[in-house]
Amino acid sequence: MARMKFICDAERCIECNGCATACKAEHDVPWGVNRRRVVTMNDGVPGERSISVACMHCSDAPCMAVCPVDCFYRTDEGLVLHDKDVCIGCGYCSYACPFGAPQYPSNGAWGLRGKMDKCTFCAGGPEPNFSAAELEKYGRNRLAEGKLPLCAEVCSTKALLAGDGDEIADIFRTRVLVRGKGSEVWGWGTAYGKPAAGSGGEARKEGTKS
Amino acid sequence: MNAVRSTLAAAAALAAVFGLSACGEKPQTAHTPKTDTRPFEGPATAYTAPGWTPGNEASWASELQMRTQGQNEYVRIGQQPTVQR
Numbered sequence: 001m002a003r004m005k006f007i008c009d010a011e012r013c014i015e016c017n018g019c020a021t022a023c024k025a026e027h028d029v030p031w032g033v034n035r036r037r038v039v040t041m042n043d044g045v046p047g048e049r050s051i052s053v054a055c056m057h058c059s060d061a062p063c064m065a066v067c068p069v070d071c072f073y074r075t076d077e078g079l080v081l082h083d084k085d086v087c088i089g090c091g092y093c094s095y096a097c098p099f100g101a102p103q104y105p106s107n108g109a110w111g112l113r114g115k116m117d118k119c120t121f122c123a124g125g126p127e128p129n130f131s132a133a134e135l136e137k138y139g140r141n142r143l144a145e146g147k148l149p150l151c152a153e154v155c156s157t158k159a160l161l162a163g164d165g166d167e168i169a170d171i172f173r174t175r176v177l178v179r180g181k182g183s184e185v186w187g188w189g190t191a192y193g194k195p196a197a198g199s200g201g202e203a204r205k206e207g208t209k210s
Numbered sequence: 211m212n213a214v215r216s217t218l219a220a221a222a223a224l225a226a227v228f229g230l231s232a233c234g235e236k237p238q239t240a241h242t243p244k245t246d247t248r249p250f251e252g253p254a255t256a257y258t259a260p261g262w263t264p265g266n267e268a269s270w271a272s273e274l275q276m277r278t279q280g281q282n283e284y285v286r287i288g289q290q291p292t293v294q295r
Contacts, residue, residue, distance in 0.1 A: 144252065146259035148274065148278065171282045177291070
């Protein structure tokens with residue numbers, strides 16, 4: 001088993017927030033924390049794109065590098081996880097992460113404090129698999145059930161891919177080769193196929209009603 | 211009158227005990243990072259996906275590969291993609 005990764009296909013994401021909702025519900029994520037969220041650029045204008053963002057389980061993770069108590073660890077599957085019993089809530093990781101993955105609960109007497117929380121790739125934490133402590137601190141452990149992260153499995157357009165990095169890269173690469181790029185990606189040709197020569201399809205493509 | 215007063219006092223004391231019980235903190239001790247159990251080590255639960263045997267790494271990897279390929283439409287519909295040139 002190689003490294004587990006996420007890839008989000010910005011051409012396919014329809015900003016339904018199904019991934020974020022599924023994550024929140026599956027792991028009973030604390031108030032104020034969104035382990036996964038959907039970011040939209042150029043909202044409402046042509047060229048709008050959305051992308052689902054969470055921990056990318058970096059190969060050279062800056063959160064691991066800056067943690068003063070070394071609470072992060074990397075699993076054999078390439079996942080960057082953390083130990084909440086060791087975390088001191090200093091917040092360095094949240095400043096170091098380019099994706100805003102490590103977050104802090106916003107409730108409690110001290111405001112933005114407490115143990116850091118982040119995406120676990122649905123792999124729980126260092127507690128024994130399926131233990132009550134693991135469920136309470138990190139949420140469900142789907143990977144130990146032989147399942148992929150729920151955010152990817154519920155994605156209706158399969159914009160969000162999860163799994164072995166090499167395999168999902170191949171899936172994504174094939175998609176890109178098939179759909180092409182630029183104006184071929186979306187529009188008339190994608191929806192109805194390319195018009196045959198001499199069929200008058202070019203006129204319809206221009207927007208003329210038939 | 212005294213009975214009413216003592217009942218009220220007892221009720222107030224009980225309310226205070228129950229009300230303040232949520233103000234406690236869970237005990238915290240210094241830890242060093244623990245070692246994680248591998249995902250294929252199980253144990254099996256009611257939610258374990260059928261198709262693999264907990265404890266068997268190869269079957270776990272194959273189950274996950276099958277699920278990963280389930281995200282690939284060209285595998286699901288059984289067609290080879292036509293690549294645009």
